[in-house]
Amino acid sequence: MANIAHAEGLAPLAPLDNDITITQLTDDPYPIYQRLRTETPVLRVASVGRTLLTKATDTKWVKDNPELFSSDDPNTPMERALGAKTLMRRDGPDHMRLRNAMTSAFSAKNIRDVWIPAYERVVDDYISRLQPGETVDLFQTLTGPISARCLAILLGLNEASDEDMQLWSDTIIKGAGNFGWKPEIFAVCDRENARMDACISAAADNLRGKDDPSALSAMINAEDPIEFEQVIANIKIAIGGGINEPRDAALTAVYGLLTNPDQLEAVKADPKLWTIAFEEAVRWVAPIQVSSRRVTADTEIRGFRIPEGDVVMTIQASSNHDEEVYENGHLFDVFRPKLPHQAFGNGPHFCLGTHVARRMVGQILLPKLFERFPNLQLTDPKDAIFSGFGFRGPIILPVILS
Numbered sequence: 001m002a003n004i005a006h007a008e009g010l011a012p013l014a015p016l017d018n019d020i021t022i023t024q025l026t027d028d029p030y031p032i033y034q035r036l037r038t039e040t041p042v043l044r045v046a047s048v049g050r051t052l053l054t055k056a057t058d059t060k061w062v063k064d065n066p067e068l069f070s071s072d073d074p075n076t077p078m079e080r081a082l083g084a085k086t087l088m089r090r091d092g093p094d095h096m097r098l099r100n101a102m103t104s105a106f107s108a109k110n111i112r113d114v115w116i117p118a119y120e121r122v123v124d125d126y127i128s129r130l131q132p133g134e135t136v137d138l139f140q141t142l143t144g145p146i147s148a149r150c151l152a153i154l155l156g157l158n159e160a161s162d163e164d165m166q167l168w169s170d171t172i173i174k175g176a177g178n179f180g181w182k183p184e185i186f187a188v189c190d191r192e193n194a195r196m197d198a199c200i201s202a203a204a205d206n207l208r209g210k211d212d213p214s215a216l217s218a219m220i221n222a223e224d225p226i227e228f229e230q231v232i233a234n235i236k237i238a239i240g241g242g243i244n245e246p247r248d249a250a251l252t253a254v255y256g257l258l259t260n261p262d263q264l265e266a267v268k269a270d271p272k273l274w275t276i277a278f279e280e281a282v283r284w285v286a287p288i289q290v291s292s293r294r295v296t297a298d299t300e301i302r303g304f305r306i307p308e309g310d311v312v313m314t315i316q317a318s319s320n321h322d323e324e325v326y327e328n329g330h331l332f333d334v335f336r337p338k339l340p341h342q343a344f345g346n347g348p349h350f351c352l353g354t355h356v357a358r359r360m361v362g363q364i365l366l367p368k369l370f371e372r373f374p375n376l377q378l379t380d381p382k383d384a385i386f387s388g389f390g391f392r393g394p395i396i397l398p399v400i401l402s
């Protein structure tokens with residue numbers, strides 16, 4: 001670790017780390033975050049090119065103060081990947097106008113009357129395709145396709161196939177995370193952007209003038225609609241961020257329950273605990289582990305100077321294990337006292353899909369899966385592979401259906 005750079009009369013810059021690699025953070029970031037929380041909770045990490053914040057109070061403070069920590073980071077590859085600037089990279093009234101254009105689709109009434117019944121049908125259908133006795137990867141056979149279908153319905157893209165929805169989500173995630181600016185990754189983005197644009201435009205043509213609960217309909221049929229290119233951009237960012245998180249949360253919950261049989265038994269005995277299992281899964285392994293914010297004026301965090309223009313990375317994955325908030329935060333424990341976590345973010349960009357994802361995974365998918373396969377087993381806990389720095393979850397979860 002390099003020395004702290006001192007400037008005359010100013011607080012020092014945060015320490016600079018030249019050792020931590022993106023590969024280490026992708027494979028197993030939690031031991032690293034545990035060390036950083038104790039030793040250097042504000043740390044410039046050369047491989048990431050950002051200042052990492054690993055304590056719960058700091059990550060929340062940053063997200064709750066958008067004037068000082070802007071979401072508009074011009075160096076993010078997200079804009080290049082999508083060919084547009086989405087609501088996630090905007091601040092203030094500009095951001096709110098775009099966010100509000102979608103919110104009616106996520107209303108409590110829609111969730112209760114429209115999305116829950118629709119998702120129950122989807123989950124029943126996909127679970128019924130699995131046969132007892134089979135060994136399958138739950139990612140490929142169940143949670144990936146279910147998350148894709150549920151999102152397609154919510155957004156109003158009923159014609160898009162599960163395969164395309166998953167390909168598009170993956171393409172956007174890889175493009176938005178293409179910090180090496182590799183041209184071949186952006187080439188795939190360009191190809192799939194053209195296909196997404198065509199799909200969204202065709203769906204919009206069908207929905208125009210119709211009374212429909214979907215997010216696309218809410219945006220195009222509003223009294224004072226936002227620009228159509230912005231509609232496309234925001235549907236695309238929802239594709240990028242609406243499939244993998246419920247998919248990964250569901251897989252993490254299944255893994256957590258199957259590796260803690262006493263907890264699984266308790267949850268089966270008290271159906272209210274299914275949503276707690278979901279909540280504990282997203283706390284334990286946050287599907288979106290990190291977020292970036294650009295500093296708009298010189299500031300200080302824990303006595304270190306963060307100059308204007310720097311980009312801080314809030315590691316909500318680390319905050320969710322912070323020893324100052326949680327006892328044994330590294331363990332999956334549905335019995336732990338209820339405490340706020342940061343898996344859905346904080347501040348004005350707080351996840352729009354929180355409630356719908358909670359219902360979909362916690363109230364529908366998990367109970368129905370364990371109802372159909374009461375003796376579901378992991379082939380071996382070691383066969384489950386968790387991976388990811390920005391987004392994290394099991395990339396393979398082999399189970400025996402019984």
Ligand code: HEM
Pocket residue numbers: 063087088089099237238239241242243245246249282286287288291292342343344345346348349350351352353354356357
């Ligand atoms: C377990 C499930 C989910 C988790 C853990 C999750 C997590 C998050 C997080 C952490 C953010 C904030 C990112 C930031 O501050 O930069 C976010 C934003 C967002 N999420 Fe989710 N998400 C989930 C499901 C969904 C679903 C199903 C949708 C449906 C479309 C969705 C739509 C969005 C949108 C549109 C935003 C941007 C909000 C804004 O910028 O104002 N999310 N999500």
